Amino acid sequence: MNKIKVLLAEDEESLGMIVKESLESRNFMVLHAKNGEEAFTIFDNEKPDILVLDVMMPIKDGFTLAKEIRIKNKDIPIIFLTAKSQTSDVLEGFNNGGNDYLKKPFSMEELIVRIKSLLNRIEIKPNLEKIQIGNYFFDYTKQTLTFLEYTQQLTHRESQLLYHLFEKKNSILDRSFILNKLWGNDDFFNARSMDVFISKLRKKLKKDTNIKIINSRGFGYKLIC
Known part of the structure; x- marks a missing residue:
C-alpha cells in the first residue's frame, strides 16, 4: 500500500x-x-x-x-x-x-x-461544467457564478457549498452532514463559519429574486430555485 x-x-x-x-x-x-x-x-x-x-x-x-x-x-x-x-x-x-x-x-x-x-471524503466531481440555478449559470470547475454578462468569482468553499445546495435543491440540506463533509465536524464554531458562507451566497444570488436560501432552524438549509 x-x-x-x-x-x-x-x-x-x-x-x-x-x-x-x-x-x-x-x-x-x-x-x-x-x-x-x-x-x-x-x-x-x-x-x-x-x-x-x-x-x-x-x-x-x-x-x-x-x-x-x-x-x-x-x-x-x-x-x-x-x-x-x-x-x-x-x-x-x-x-x-x-x-x-x-x-x-x-x-x-x-x-x-x-x-x-x-x-x-468523497470529492465532488460534477458531470456538468455549467449548472443553471434560476437565471444564473454556475461553473463548479472555474468557480464562477454568471448572471447575464456579470460574472462573480467564488471561493473553493463557496463553490463546494453551492454545489451541495444545488444537489438538494428544493429540499433540506442537512446541517450536520454538510458541516462534517466540508468543515470536518459540526461544532459551534464551524456552524458559525457556515452561516457566514450562506450569507455570502445569498448576496451573490440576489439578482434573481426567485432564488432563495432558506434556513430551516435546527435542520439545515434549502435552496429554492
Whole structure:
C-alpha cells in the first residue's frame, strides 16, 4: 500500500521535526518545508496527497500559499496550523481555500484524525461544467457564478457549498452532514463559519429574486430555485 504523502510547511524547526517524525512513525511520508516559497516548490514537484500549512511563515505565509496552490489544484485537502483563534482569522483560512484548521498546541492524534477524515471524503466531481440555478449559470470547475454578462468569482468553499445546495435543491440540506463533509465536524464554531458562507451566497444570488436560501432552524438549509 502506498504511503500517504503529506506536505508539512512549518518554520518552527523543533515543532516541524516533531510532527514529521510522529507522522513518519505512523507510516506517512512527510515532505517538510520551512517557508511558504519552499513549500510551493515541493508541492509543484512532488504532488502530495494533503497539505498541512502553518499560517505564520517567513517569505510567504500560509494563506498566500494556499491561494496560489488553489489556482493550480482546487481539490487537494488543506489543513491550517494556527495560533490564532479569532473567528475572522479562521474564516480567512476557509476563504483562502482551507478545508480544516487546527489550533496550536495540538495533539498528534488529533492531526492524524483530521488528515484521515479529509482524505476519506468523497470529492465532488460534477458531470456538468455549467449548472443553471434560476437565471444564473454556475461553473463548479472555474468557480464562477454568471448572471447575464456579470460574472462573480467564488471561493473553493463557496463553490463546494453551492454545489451541495444545488444537489438538494428544493429540499433540506442537512446541517450536520454538510458541516462534517466540508468543515470536518459540526461544532459551534464551524456552524458559525457556515452561516457566514450562506450569507455570502445569498448576496451573490440576489439578482434573481426567485432564488432563495432558506434556513430551516435546527435542520439545515434549502435552496429554492
